[in-house]
Amino acid sequence: MxxxxxxxxxxxxxxxxxxxxxxxxxxxxxxxxxxxxxxxxxxxxxxxxxxxxxxxxxxxxxxxxxxxxxxxxxxxxxxxxxxxxxxxxxxxxxxxxxxxxxxxxxxxxxxxxxxxxxxxxxxxxxxxxxxxxxxxxxxxxxxxxxxxxxxxxxxxxxxxxxxxxxxxxxxxxxxxxxxxxxxxxxxxxxxxxxxxxxxxxxxxxxxxxxxxxxxxxxxxxxxxxxxxxxxxxxxxxxxxxxxxxxxxxxxxxxxxxxxxxxDISWIKKALVLGIKDYFEKTGAAKKAVVGLSGGIDSSVVCCLAVEALGRENVLGVSMPSRYSSEHSIKDAKILAENLGIEFRVYPIEDVFRAYLRMFNLSETPLQDLAEENIQARIRGNILMFISNRENRLVLTTGNKSELAVGYCTLYGDMAGGLAVISDLPKMLVYELAKYINREREIIPHSVLVKPPSAELRPNQKDTDSLPPYEVLDPILVAYIEDLKSVDEIVQMGYPRELVLKIIRMVERSEYKRRQAAPGLKVTSKAFGTGRRMPIAQRWV
Missing domain, CATH: 3.60.110.10 (Carbon-nitrogen hydrolase)
Incomplete structure (x- = not known):
């Protein structure tokens, strides 16, 4: 038969x-x-x-x-x-x-x-x-x-x-x-x-x-x-x-x-298929735009987009500020060249200065959270302008670790139509980047080795606000995916105060995730329909 x-x-x-x-x-x-x-x-x-x-x-x-x-x-x-x-x-x-x-x-x-x-x-x-x-x-x-x-x-x-x-x-x-x-x-x-x-x-x-x-x-x-x-x-x-x-x-x-x-190649295949089908099945756009910071996350998203949509359908945009390092701008340009995609540069300094004059009554920065976030929001507005004018879908570049603890900006780097790696913890992003580079260097080597930074204030590093991702990711996986209790996570060898701090960050950021673009699920427990937590709550 x-x-x-x-x-x-x-x-x-x-x-x-x-x-x-x-x-x-x-x-x-x-x-x-x-x-x-x-x-x-x-x-x-x-x-x-x-x-x-x-x-x-x-x-x-x-x-x-x-x-x-x-x-x-x-x-x-x-x-x-x-x-x-x-x-x-x-x-x-x-x-x-x-x-x-x-x-x-x-x-x-x-x-x-x-x-x-x-x-x-x-x-x-x-x-x-x-x-x-x-x-x-x-x-x-x-x-x-x-x-x-x-x-x-x-x-x-x-x-x-x-x-x-x-x-x-x-x-x-x-x-x-x-x-x-x-x-x-x-x-x-x-x-x-x-x-x-x-x-x-x-x-x-x-x-x-x-x-x-x-x-x-x-x-x-x-x-x-x-x-x-x-x-x-x-x-x-x-x-x-x-x-x-x-x-x-x-x-x-x-x-x-x-x-x-x-192996890790399956995650790559999954995300490429997720991007491809999202574009084809929604019919909203045929082309994508990605903000290229010169960091690991935007580099990986851009590579996945090129494989899913073709290099002719992906635009990379660099939006440097006064705090952007020269190597980050250079790394974004090299990535675009390696992928063969269109690349544009829109400096945000003039717009940022206008905000400083409006709210500080001078161009002197206070270097507070509002000034950090407005830079991300200026960039989000630029990408959405391009999206509207050129009918391109904005692919957001935040990873699961950032989204979990709220290390992201509403209406800034969270603005877009599809969150490609929002279910990929930071350390897995690095693993995927290395796999992408397995045959030749597409993502510049410097991107893989430099300390992660949002570059929204002088000499900023992610570890100024967060534990190292080697520490953060296992705690997040234990809490979000494995549903372990505080005591169980502490028994894994992590300080109780650190565990409690991270869990509180996760739950207090639910309001942000509720407003995020839909993200592609590649772990056992993704944010969104698979994890339905209240915003107004006092459990943690």
């Missing part, structure tokens, strides 16, 4: 385009017996509150009818929302098409409501688990979260074990339609373990089909996978791109084993 894993990049809301893509694959692979598409492939994932719009659901119903008419002898399994018994909620379903009609509909049972997921808002769980028989073989079809709850131990999030029920009803091949977003190390440390554990526990092959592509802050890595009954990886679709994988069901155990190793 020939089975196709159809790893596609659906656009949320582009029901017509997604349906056309599905039908084209079906038509060009009529020889396959089973074709499997990802979770909610017809409407794209996550559709969020579009699911509350009646016209949206009606368009999905029409798309389902259209797909059914194109299916002949194959069994085509496609994810889509379908109507439920609930007045305002739907089922998250896998629709099985065969010979011009709907053969069966399987509904998702386990609805995640943690991190970036909010499926209970839109869907009701399946009331029962059913096996689907195709040419005498019993398939247990599940949807994304359904496969993650396999052990039923004290840490289980759900009372229902979907795979247990499917196996007890005769399933001898598991199929999982998924829309599982990416974060660094997730594939190796979590997802593959889940798939292997399921295969080994039940002694059946597992066929997992994931979507790929960037949708707002979420990036989907694809990596659709076939696991043998002994828990060996036998086939895998490409990461971060559309792909179709063909397997013969009877030969899965005989196929050679595949090893998968994730």
């Amino acid at each position: 020939k089975i196709l894993l159809c790893q596609i990049n659906p656009i949320v809301g582009d029901i017509e385009g997604n349906t056309k893509k599905i039908i084209e694959i079906v038509k060009s692979h009529r020889e396959a017996k089973v074709l499997i598409f990802p979770e909610l492939a017809i409407c794209g994932y996550p559709p969020k509150d579009l699911l509350f719009q009646k016209d949206f659901i009606a368009a999905i119903d029409r798309a389902i009818d259209k797909i059914a008419k194109e299916v002949e002898d194959s069994f085509v399994i496609v994810g889509a929302p379908t109507k439920s018994h609930h007045v305002s909620k739907l089922f998250n379903s896998a629709i099985i098409f065969h010979q011009g009609k709907i053969e069966k509909i399987i509904h998702k049972t386990l609805l995640p409501s943690y991190d970036v997921f909010d499926e209970n808002r839109y869907f009701v769980p399946s009331p029962a688990r059913e096996v689907v028989t195709i040419e005498g073989i019993n398939f247990g079809i599940s949807i994304c979260e359904d496969i993650w709850n396999i052990n039923n131990d004290e840490n289980a999030m759900y009372d229902i074990n979907v795979l247990d029920e499917l196996y007890s009803k005769g399933a001898r091949v598991f199929i999982n339609l998924s829309a599982s977003p990416y974060h660094y190390t997730k594939l190796e440390t979590q997802r593959l373990k889940v798939l292997k554990d399921a295969a080994i526990k039940f002694g059946v092959p597992v066929i997992y089909v994931n979507q790929v592509g960037g949708n707002d802050e979420l990036i989907f890595d694809g990596n659709s996978t076939v696991v043998s009954s002994s828990g060996k990886i036998k086939a895998k679709a490409n990461e971060f791109e559309e792909d179709i994988v063909e397997v013969e069901l009877e030969n899965i155990d005989k196929m050679p084993e595949i090893e998968i190793h994730e």
Whole structure:
């Protein structure tokens, strides 16, 4: 039995385009017996509150009818929302098409409501688990979260074990339609373990089909996978791109084993895809503008933008002030030359002086926080002027460490349309920069070795306001991503007063993050929809 894993990049809301893509694959692979598409492939994932719009659901119903008419002898399994018994909620379903009609509909049972997921808002769980028989073989079809709850131990999030029920009803091949977003190390440390554990526990092959592509802050890595009954990886679709994988069901155990190793290159691929799809899917702009300070963050963002959009579509802008060092201006220029992008220089001194005359009644600086921030805001205004006039999207360059503790300026360096590295801790930014330079020096070496500085006052360094990033980052990861308590972080070897200071900085900066541009998620816990903290609170 020939089975196709159809790893596609659906656009949320582009029901017509997604349906056309599905039908084209079906038509060009009529020889396959089973074709499997990802979770909610017809409407794209996550559709969020579009699911509350009646016209949206009606368009999905029409798309389902259209797909059914194109299916002949194959069994085509496609994810889509379908109507439920609930007045305002739907089922998250896998629709099985065969010979011009709907053969069966399987509904998702386990609805995640943690991190970036909010499926209970839109869907009701399946009331029962059913096996689907195709040419005498019993398939247990599940949807994304359904496969993650396999052990039923004290840490289980759900009372229902979907795979247990499917196996007890005769399933001898598991199929999982998924829309599982990416974060660094997730594939190796979590997802593959889940798939292997399921295969080994039940002694059946597992066929997992994931979507790929960037949708707002979420990036989907694809990596659709076939696991043998002994828990060996036998086939895998490409990461971060559309792909179709063909397997013969009877030969899965005989196929050679595949090893998968994730490294920093995957973060680069994820961010490039996130930028590319954000531009293509929003359609707001085709070109980008990046403020180049000569620092590590803006250098990395600019490199990623060039790879995602092409050098002809990226503009680098240097906006030196009286506090900008000569080496920073030079480093920005060299980077632009190395990338082959357009580069402009707009000094901000005259505008800064005008502010000093207005508020200081002279051009003598007081060197307080207001003067530091106004420089960042002048730069933000210049970038937004270029954005408006030239229809370029501003890519912000702040990293996760800065955003966490509020070491950033509202309406200044935070101004823009997409925060490319807002989920990348500073030390990981350095690691990514070194990877970018692996074959030749694109980012000037001096950028990688000089002390980080905002250059908003004389001889300023980040360590004037923050602990060294080698100290700050592990504390932030422990608190934000690992959800460790103060005591647990102190037990890692950090002074209690330092830990408390950093945690207070994190929570007191929530109001800034609430106004930030959407950022691309590449860690297990990103700011935004995955971390919903109150602004007005007194817990810390």
